[in-house]
Amino acid sequence: MSIGNSDFPIPADAQGFYQWDKLHCPRPQTMLTRDLFNSAITSGFSGAMDEFACPVGVTYYNFNIYAYIAIEPFEREMRPSKRWWNGTKPLLGIFCPSSVISGRTSGCPPSSPR
Numbered sequence: 001m002s003i004g005n006s007d008f009p010i011p012a013d014a015q016g017f018y019q020w021d022k023l024h025c026p027r028p029q030t031m032l033t034r035d036l037f038n039s040a041i042t043s044g045f046s047g048a049m050d051e052f053a054c055p056v057g058v059t060y061y062n063f064n065i066y067a068y069i070a071i072e073p074f075e076r077e078m079r080p081s082k083r084w085w086n087g088t089k090p091l092l093g094i095f096c097p098s099s100v101i102s103g104r105t106s107g108c109p110p111s112s113p114r
Contacts, residue, residue: 025067
């Protein structure tokens, strides 16, 4: 049994798939939240995903005062994974110095690239 009108107007220019972000934005957003939070979280998540050479980022949209997240490809040529590995290799040396210096993988965490 439904109560009231269940119509949810969707903007005419909306394309793709959007997921209501119940974790970060479970309630209606104010104008200030929409302007500050959505742009900051979009750039933060997408920037972090870009650092890991992920080919997609996230964008937050507002439909009917609720925040929705969309996963979208970056509008540029994908960065090669080698660039990410070259930036990560010095960090691996901090946590597992024997593998970087000698080429051995013993003693490294199981999730590290070999």
